[in-house]
C-alpha cells in the first residue's frame with residue numbers, strides 16, 4: 001500500500017508511516033499527517049461514475065455540470081394524512097363557529113391549527129420537491145439544498161479540499177448513527193458535512209463525484 005502526501009504528492013515510504021499510531025510523515029514537506037486520512041481518500045479512486053444510481057441525475061445549469069439528487073420521502077405521505085386531519089378539524093371549528101354565531105372565540109382556537117398546517121405544508125413541499133445539487137464551476141463546488149432557487153447554498157474551493165470521505169456524524173436513524181459525506185478543507189476552514197439522510201448508494205456516488213472533480217484538477 002502506498003500513500004501520498006496531500007501537499008506535494010510525494011509517495012510516503014512504509015518506514016515513514018505507522019498504522020497503529022495513525023501517523024505519516026512527509027520528508028519533503030517536513031510535516032506529519034494522520035495516516036487514516038491519507039488512506040481513506042483511495043476508497044473512491046476506482047469508483048465507476050458512469051452509472052448514477054436511482055434518484056440521481058445529471059443536468060447542465062448555466063453551462064455548469066450539475067448532479068441532482070431528488071427523492072420523494074415516504075414521510076411526505078404520512079404528513080399529508082396529518083395535514084388532512086388538521087384541515088378537517090379546522091373546517092369543523094369554522095362551521096361550528098358559524099352555527100353558534102360565536103366566530104371570534106373559535107378563531108382563537110384555530111390559530112395553532114392554522115400555524116401547524118402551514119408548517120406541515122412547507123415540510124410536505126420540501127419532502128416532495130426538495131433537491132440536493134452539486135454544481136461544479138471552474139474552481140468552485142457549490143452544494144445546494146432546497147426547492148427551485150429557494151434554499152441554502154454552501155460553497156468551497158476545489159483547491160482547498162483535503163479529502164472526501166463517508167464518516168459517522170451526529171445524525172441517527174432508528175438509534176443508529178449514519179454516515180455523512182465529509183469534505184475536509186484546508187486552511188482552517190470548517191469541514192463540510194452533509195447528506196446523512198440520503199440513500200446509501202447516492203451518498204457514495206456524491207462523495208465519489210466530488211473526490212473525482214477534486215483529483216482531476218489537482
Ligand SMILES: [Zn+2]
Nearest residue numbers: 005008026029
Ligand atoms: Zn509532502
